[in-house]
Amino acid sequence: MKSEQDDDCLSMDTTRSISERRSKLVIQQPAIRGAKIGVVNGLRGIAILMVVLHHLFIPYAGRNPLHAGELAADGIFTSFITYAWLGVPIFFVLSGFVLYLPYRMGRRTISGPPDFWAFYLHRASRLLPLYYIVVLVSLTLHAQTAIGSRNWYLEAGGLLSTLFVFSPHGFMPPSNMVLWSVGVEIWFSLLFPLLILAIRRWGIVAVAVAAVAVCAVFNCVGGSIPIVNVGAFRPFTNGIFGTCYQFVLGMLICDTYVRILGKGNRPSFHLVALLSGLLGMLLAVYLMHNSPWLFGRVVGNVLFSAAFSLVLLGSLFAGKVVRWLLENWPLQLLGCMCYSLYAWHGIVMGEMIPSATSMLVDTMRQLVPFTIVILALSALSYRYIEFGHVREWKALFLIEPGSTLRRRMLPQSIVIAHSSDQPVSATNARFQSSSPTGKASSQVFPSSSLADQQEGT
Numbered sequence: 001m002k003s004e005q006d007d008d009c010l011s012m013d014t015t016r017s018i019s020e021r022r023s024k025l026v027i028q029q030p031a032i033r034g035a036k037i038g039v040v041n042g043l044r045g046i047a048i049l050m051v052v053l054h055h056l057f058i059p060y061a062g063r064n065p066l067h068a069g070e071l072a073a074d075g076i077f078t079s080f081i082t083y084a085w086l087g088v089p090i091f092f093v094l095s096g097f098v099l100y101l102p103y104r105m106g107r108r109t110i111s112g113p114p115d116f117w118a119f120y121l122h123r124a125s126r127l128l129p130l131y132y133i134v135v136l137v138s139l140t141l142h143a144q145t146a147i148g149s150r151n152w153y154l155e156a157g158g159l160l161s162t163l164f165v166f167s168p169h170g171f172m173p174p175s176n177m178v179l180w181s182v183g184v185e186i187w188f189s190l191l192f193p194l195l196i197l198a199i200r201r202w203g204i205v206a207v208a209v210a211a212v213a214v215c216a217v218f219n220c221v222g223g224s225i226p227i228v229n230v231g232a233f234r235p236f237t238n239g240i241f242g243t244c245y246q247f248v249l250g251m252l253i254c255d256t257y258v259r260i261l262g263k264g265n266r267p268s269f270h271l272v273a274l275l276s277g278l279l280g281m282l283l284a285v286y287l288m289h290n291s292p293w294l295f296g297r298v299v300g301n302v303l304f305s306a307a308f309s310l311v312l313l314g315s316l317f318a319g320k321v322v323r324w325l326l327e328n329w330p331l332q333l334l335g336c337m338c339y340s341l342y343a344w345h346g347i348v349m350g351e352m353i354p355s356a357t358s359m360l361v362d363t364m365r366q367l368v369p370f371t372i373v374i375l376a377l378s379a380l381s382y383r384y385i386e387f388g389h390v391r392e393w394k395a396l397f398l399i400e401p402g403s404t405l406r407r408r409m410l411p412q413s414i415v416i417a418h419s420s421d422q423p424v425s426a427t428n429a430r431f432q433s434s435s436p437t438g439k440a441s442s443q444v445f446p447s448s449s450l451a452d453q454q455e456g457t
Helices: 004-008 038-060 076-104 113-141 150-161 179-202 204-223 240-263 270-290 294-316 320-326 329-336 338-352 360-386
Strands: 024-027 414-417
Touching (some): 038 076, 038 320, 038 329, 179 240, 204 240, 270 294, 338 360
């Protein structure tokens, strides 16, 4: 079945023939049995769990908890919750990978204005319906100012236009702070066609190095600008200016992945990449927490995304144990629904477990009801808002017999663009520190990253 759903699913079976104008490399046999994109769904599942847990328990953790003394300040769980917001850069890296995949494999091209508009229309249809519904619900239920007041209209205008991500005081919308990362992802989507053209001209490595350097500068500048009642200048530190490199790193890993597939052999370095990436992530967290200098903390942020990129690359070619951990059905399903989970969890938390008045015992008492409500609401949102046009609901929820996401090997024939082609074408205290975005795709299986199940996501 060929539809928009194909672009939102991470299954190699969906690869179609590439333009006759480009040279092709055809892999006839499933030489790499471990190269399973289902791990991307699993990683997204882990990322959305991190973010939701962070928002649930951050009022009792961190350096300045809203409710001090509820959790042991030096406990392992407290440390995890404090840095669980790092699920957001994980989403951004995965989003860049998935979005770039159909272009790197030659299934799509961007070469001129018509391609730009086609990409923007497709991307808008993927991201905006759910985003605008959540915005309207947030402005109705959780507005921090009187509905119809000047400030309410200013927030509504910023959210509807996504220009709020350029405001130092409105970067995290008062009515639903988690929407900042969806706004960042929308703005990355606007930049994506330009990045494709830049990669075609200068190469993916040069573009990635430039993105890291430029974003690091923005992070340093933004971190040195104090904003009253906010801290740093978030449009530079958390906005598209400071996070674009995370998406580009995902694109770089995508390029590497396709090149390795083209060689037809399992890489010998996958375990080294996986372990070194995990160690790099730990070192990055240490720098972010302990460095006395702003530059050291910026290095820690960049290192975390780069190290996770290595984890992603290693996981894509990992053996049975890693695949078993990442490709299990519950985790993949969470990864598929992560856009809806992310979009709705702040609203449901605000209704059921308001951070300003909920102590730890209240959160624990409501944990099971909250889980049931958010899973049910997200499942309906995923089915009828994100993929209302898809008839095969069993495929959407990965329960279709013989579904491609459950296959343990590559398809018998994969057409890959030759490497010479390069790219072808107070109440909200829980949400002060984080949020995600991204998505996945497959012939029958969309997989949502927070917003990123877009294009290739």
